Amino acid sequence: MQNVRTVPTFNIEPSTRWPSIGLRELWDYRELLYFLIWRDIKVRYKQTVLGAIWVIIQPLFIMLVFSLFFGRLAGVPSDGVPYPVFTFCALLPWQLFAHALTESSNSLVGNQNLITKVYFPRLVVPISAVLGGVVDFAIAFVILLLMMVFYGIVPGWQILAVPALVLLAVMAALGVGLWLSALNVQYRDVRYTINFLVQVWLFATPVAYPSSIVPEKWRVLYGLNPMVGVVDGFRWALLGKPESPGLPLLISVIVVLMLLVGGLYYFRRLEQQFADIV
Amino acid sequence: MSNLAIRCEGLSKRYRIGAAHERYKALRDVISDAATAPFRRLRASRNGHGNSNGHHPPASQLAIDHNHIWALDDVSFEVDAGDVVGIVGRNGAGKSTLLRILSRITKPTRGRARVYGRVGSLLEVGTGFHPELTGRENVFLNGAILGMRKTEIARKFDEIVAFAEVEKFIDTPVKRYSTGMYMRLAFAVAAHMETEVLIVDEVLGVGDALFQKKCFQRMNEIGQHGRTILFVSHNMSALRNICKQAVVIDHGKLVAQGEANRTIDQYLANVGDEPQDEIVETPTFTVTSVDIRSENSPVIKTFDPVRISVKFIPKTPIPDPCLFVSILTLESRRLASLDTRDFSVTAPIQANEVCELGFTIESLPLLSGPYQLEVYLKNFRDQLELVPHSYQFEIAETQVYGGRKLDHWFGKVGLRAQAWGSSITDERV
Numbered sequence: 010m011q012n013v014r015t016v017p018t019f020n021i022e023p024s025t026r027w028p029s030i031g032l033r034e035l036w037d038y039r040e041l042l043y044f045l046i047w048r049d050i051k052v053r054y055k056q057t058v059l060g061a062i063w064v065i066i067q068p069l070f071i072m073l074v075f076s077l078f079f080g081r082l083a084g085v086p087s088d089g090v091p092y093p094v095f096t097f098c099a100l101l102p103w104q105l106f107a108h109a110l111t112e113s114s115n116s117l118v119g120n121q122n123l124i125t126k127v128y129f130p131r132l133v134v135p136i137s138a139v140l141g142g143v144v145d146f147a148i149a150f151v152i153l154l155l156m157m158v159f160y161g162i163v164p165g166w167q168i169l170a171v172p173a174l175v176l177l178a179v180m181a182a183l184g185v186g187l188w189l190s191a192l193n194v195q196y197r198d199v200r201y202t203i204n205f206l207v208q209v210w211l212f213a214t215p216v217a218y219p220s221s222i223v224p225e226k227w228r229v230l231y232g233l234n235p236m237v238g239v240v241d242g243f244r245w246a247l248l249g250k251p252e253s254p255g256l257p258l259l260i261s262v263i264v265v266l267m268l269l270v271g272g273l274y275y276f277r278r279l280e281q282q283f284a285d286i287v
Numbered sequence: 288m289s290n291l292a293i294r295c296e297g298l299s300k301r302y303r304i305g306a307a308h309e310r311y312k313a314l315r316d317v318i319s320d321a322a323t324a325p326f327r328r329l330r331a332s333r334n335g336h337g338n339s340n341g342h343h344p345p346a347s348q349l350a351i352d353h354n355h356i357w358a359l360d361d362v363s364f365e366v367d368a369g370d371v372v373g374i375v376g377r378n379g380a381g382k383s384t385l386l387r388i389l390s391r392i393t394k395p396t397r398g399r400a401r402v403y404g405r406v407g408s409l410l411e412v413g414t415g416f417h418p419e420l421t422g423r424e425n426v427f428l429n430g431a432i433l434g435m436r437k438t439e440i441a442r443k444f445d446e447i448v449a450f451a452e453v454e455k456f457i458d459t460p461v462k463r464y465s466t467g468m469y470m471r472l473a474f475a476v477a478a479h480m481e482t483e484v485l486i487v488d489e490v491l492g493v494g495d496a497l498f499q500k501k502c503f504q505r506m507n508e509i510g511q512h513g514r515t516i517l518f519v520s521h522n523m524s525a526l527r528n529i530c531k532q533a534v535v536i537d538h539g540k541l542v543a544q545g546e547a548n549r550t551i552d553q554y555l556a557n558v559g560d561e562p563q564d565e566i567v568e569t570p571t572f573t574v575t576s577v578d579i580r581s582e583n584s585p586v587i588k589t590f591d592p593v594r595i596s597v598k599f600i601p602k603t604p605i606p607d608p609c610l611f612v613s614i615l616t617l618e619s620r621r622l623a624s625l626d627t628r629d630f631s632v633t634a635p636i637q638a639n640e641v642c643e644l645g646f647t648i649e650s651l652p653l654l655s656g657p658y659q660l661e662v663y664l665k666n667f668r669d670q671l672e673l674v675p676h677s678y679q680f681e682i683a684e685t686q687v688y689g690g691r692k693l694d695h696w697f698g699k700v701g702l703r704a705q706a707w708g709s710s711i712t713d714e715r716v
Contacts (some may be wrong), residue, residue: 019406023394023395044432051420071659126414281593284393
């Protein structure tokens with residue numbers, strides 16, 4: 010180009026097999042990300058009578074059910090911690106993950122009116138869906154702190170690890186959500202599998218029981234579920250049990266990174282056809 | 288020389304036929320597909336698809352493939368910065384596909400384009416508006432979706448609200464807005480984008496006449512500020528007013544490009560030639576063509592005698608066929624209607640026979656502009672069935688009263704009139 014221009018130029022070309030992730034462009038659209046999160050939260054609470062109280066009722070109710078059936082009736086051990094706190098502490102990251110996973114998987118199909126009419130980096134859609142759950146998490150987290158006060162549990166310095174663990178849970182949900190949201194655009198029966206997947210995943214994660222009851226020889230395989238590391242990490246950070254999150258957490262980080270990077274590339278590759286098939 | 292704003296080279300876009308019905312597959316289909324894939328690949332390579340040495344045969348040669356359609360076929364053109372370019376063509380000609388590619392919503396199958404500057408696209412008014420949110424909230428949300436910065440929206444907020452004339456309701460959820468208010472606000476946001484290139488699809492066909500005028504004025508303003516606009520519309524007089532250049536697209540190909548008035552004339556001359564023979568189904572009828580023509584066809588002029596004819600095949604015998612036709616503005620305002628029941632036309636009609644019903648009109652008193660026909664056919668249960676398709680036609684701009692050409696300021700209806708005058712000298716008045 011002989012003439013120097015100050016305006017940005019865009020090249021429009023056919024689909025490529027290995028598109029870049031486009032993080033820079035994603036950063037340019039951070040305000041849209043913020044507005045979409047804001048919209049989802051605002052609309053969610055505008056249309057319900059109880060509003061934000063739902064965020065607390067749901068995990069509290071599940072905690073009661075788990076405490077009654079697993080803690081009291083089935084006598085599931087809880088590493089010496091009162092069972093309600095033990096399970097609530099795991100329910101929070103679990104619900105963050107499950108919610109983020111479900112929302113992001115359905116996000117592209119749910120926002121198809123945007124996708125077919127305006128250009129923006131499509132990654133904004135599942136990312137905003139995932140981050141929307143963090144606000145719910147923050148509200149429920151206050152309840153957990155109150156419960157810990159009630160049971161007289163004082164967390165140690167490990168509590169500082171909570172933000173990193175939240176990030177890990179979000180990244181895990183995004184990693185899986187990217188794959189599923191892109192697949193969901195192409196194959197609409199994916200959505201029916203998501204609820205099922207989340208239910209099975211709940212029992213493969215130490216929410217209602219401690220990971221210590223899993224036999225030693227299965228631990229590594231069990232740890233491939235990234236939420237094992239996250240949930241154990243939470244219990245370690247807040248309740249001090251298990252003693253250290255150690256190996257599962259390390260495996261979890263590796264699995265999450267693999268899911269995320271793979272998901273990003275898969276998403277970017279399929280993204281080029283979204284507007285045509287959504 | 289002036290700078291380039293857009294350059295397209297051989298843009299082509301292929302879609303699967305029937306995509307509308309089976310746009311997405313079920314996972315189980317994929318599994319069964321996978322089993323037959325090797326055979327299909329074999330067949331495809333025989334059809335010339337296996338061509339992988341980088342040199343592609345022209346898209347038209349591949350049109351032998353009956354499973355696909357080229358919505359856009361080897362389109363190349365350039366737009367200078369600051370030009371306002373109208374894109375015309377019939378429904379399904381590929382205009383929207385072109386806009387979608389240039390807006391980066393979808394990728395071309397072949398070819399490339401380069402756009403110099405940020406692109407704002409308005410393919411639909413109110414994309415992303417959420418009914419539960421207030422006007423104020425929607426302005427910010429919609430602005431962000433269109434690619435505006437928060438500070439930019441905040442700076443223009445008052446201007447946007449004033450343009451939309453919704454000051455009083457800005458903190459009311461938009462679900463309580465009237466359609467007019469909703470459209471005004473939605474257009475206002477988009478109209479205040481500050482991108483170098485603006486892409487506008489047929490979105491101004493909505494709303495009342497006053498609002499349309501305002502929108503066109505705004506588009507004119509934007510154009511005069513040296514920004515590049517690509518504008519699709521069926522409203523030829525609006526295109527003539529706003530655009531300097533025009534591009535004609537037909538069957539996915541660029542067939543003409545040049546100065547707006549001349550190009551549009553040429554387009555209208557060609558388009559009027561063919562009946563709009565798209566096959567449309569109603570519960571009882573298959574409508575094969577709806578046509579309006581005059582002795583001047585392809586061009587229809589004010590006060591021309593015209594003939595409207597509708598060809599259809601009934602799926603059951605109809606003892607007493609009946610046709611109801613209305614002439615509407617593009618905003619669906621009914622201007623006139625005709626019903627065969629008011630005339631004594633009777634011919635019982637057998638099933639699966641091609642039939643034709645119609646009207647001749649001695650003189651069509653419509654002024655220049657786009658119009659549409661709305662067609663109803665009566666079934667054996669005496670119910671009118673709407674033919675779900677808008678048949679558009681255009682009245683050419685002519686010198687109705689012998690003098691200058693009349694534009695939309697003169698309204699829609701031409702009057703057969705004479706002017707007269709005399710000096711009044713009689714004092715008794």
